[in-house]
Amino acid sequence: RRATESRHNSEICPALNSPSQDIEEVIENSKKAGLSALLAVAEHAGEFDKIISLSQRFPGFIFPCLGVHPVQSVSPEQQRGASLQDLDAALPIIEKYKDHLVAIGEVGLDFTPRFVSNDTDKESQRQVLIRQAQIAKELDLPLNVHSRSAGRPTIHLLKEQGVERALLHAFDGKPSVAMEGVKAGYFFSIPPSIIRSEQKQKLVKQLPLENICLETDSPALGPEKQVRNEPKNISISAEYISKIKGVSLEEVMEVTTQNALRLFPKLKLAIRP
Numbered sequence: 100r101r102a103t104e105s106r107h108n109s110e111i112c113p114a115l116n117s118p119s120q121d122i123e124e125v126i127e128n129s130k131k132a133g134l135s136a137l138l139a140v141a142e143h144a145g146e147f148d149k150i151i152s153l154s155q156r157f158p159g160f161i162f163p164c165l166g167v168h169p170v171q172s173v174s175p176e177q178q179r180g181a182s183l184q185d186l187d188a189a190l191p192i193i194e195k196y197k198d199h200l201v202a203i204g205e206v207g208l209d210f211t212p213r214f215v216s217n218d219t220d221k222e223s224q225r226q227v228l229i230r231q232a233q234i235a236k237e238l239d240l241p242l243n244v245h246s247r248s249a250g251r252p253t254i255h256l257l258k259e260q261g262v263e264r265a266l267l268h269a270f271d272g273k274p275s276v277a278m279e280g281v282k283a284g285y286f287f288s289i290p291p292s293i294i295r296s297e298q299k300q301k302l303v304k305q306l307p308l309e310n311i312c313l314e315t316d317s318p319a320l321g322p323e324k325q326v327r328n329e330p331k332n333i334s335i336s337a338e339y340i341s342k343i344k345g346v347s348l349e350e351v352m353e354v355t356t357q358n359a360l361r362l363f364p365k366l367k368l369a370i371r372p
């Protein structure tokens with residue numbers, strides 16, 4: 100079985116935190132499940148080196164994405180919207196590793212009220228996203244995009260900025276808004292939590308398979324709430340999409356793999372096209 104696209108949320112990724120020593124096992128299990136490549140996605144400059152080390156430890160299997168997420172942690176309990184200062188720390192590291200990156204991400208907008216309380220905060224997130232969209236263009240890389248409670252503003256901003264290649268991950272907006280993204284040529288990745296999310300099921304009904312990728316968002320967005328998710332669970336997304344769309348599992352795997360290769364051409368190193 101071939102892989103499509105997956106991601107590892109490094110923030111709380113067991114692979115990257117010292118208490119969990121089972122990275123070898125997680126990778127072994129994902130290979131056994133048929134995956135050929137994983138994307139490891141950063142959220143802030145403080146973890147860029149870890150993402151790069153992981154990709155060097157598993158060359159040709161784990162591919163790095165670096166970017167500044169719209170929500171930044173001050174402490175495990177306290178989060179705030181991203182600001183241009185957060186980018187200052189990130190830019191030199193992105194520049195240093197630019198040839199190794201498969202995407203700029205995770206970037207985006209998150210207007211969840213507990214993270215942003217006013218227009219100044221929203222504008223600051225917009226500026227951080229705009230700057231990273233420009234960097235992605237300069238480096239000829241796609242954007243890996245988070246949006247929460249901000250589906251419409253995110254897609255509008257990407258279009259305004261002339262972004263041509265983008266993955267909207269775990270999109271929480273309406274199908275009608277997602278279809279605006281489809282018109283712009285964007286892809287939408289679907290996590291295993293689709294089995295317990297009516298919103299994601301509705302989304303997949305509307306989205307053409309030609310615009311769908313697979314992700315796990317490990318360790319979040321697994322099939323079971325509060326249970327650590329792993330890349331091997333990506334088959335759950337594929338199976339559920341196959342059921343909703345009434346097409347074979349093979350077709351879902353084939354088309355989503357081709358989509359991932361179109362979006363992330365550097366994955367051709369790991370997956371035969």
Ligand SMILES: *[C@@H]1O[C@H](CO)[C@@H](O)[C@H](O)[C@H]1NC(C)=O
Pocket residue numbers: 214215216217219220
């Ligand atoms: C907006 O909210 C932030 C906290 O999220 C606060 O620090 C800032 O002062 C507020 N700005 C305005 C203009 O109200």
Ligand SMILES: *[C@@H]1O[C@H](CO)[C@@H](O)[C@H](O)[C@H]1NC(C)=O
Pocket residue numbers: 321322323326327328329332335
């Ligand atoms: C998903 O992965 C987790 C971690 O390995 C595992 O405990 C869980 O059973 C998997 N879920 C399914 C439905 O296979």
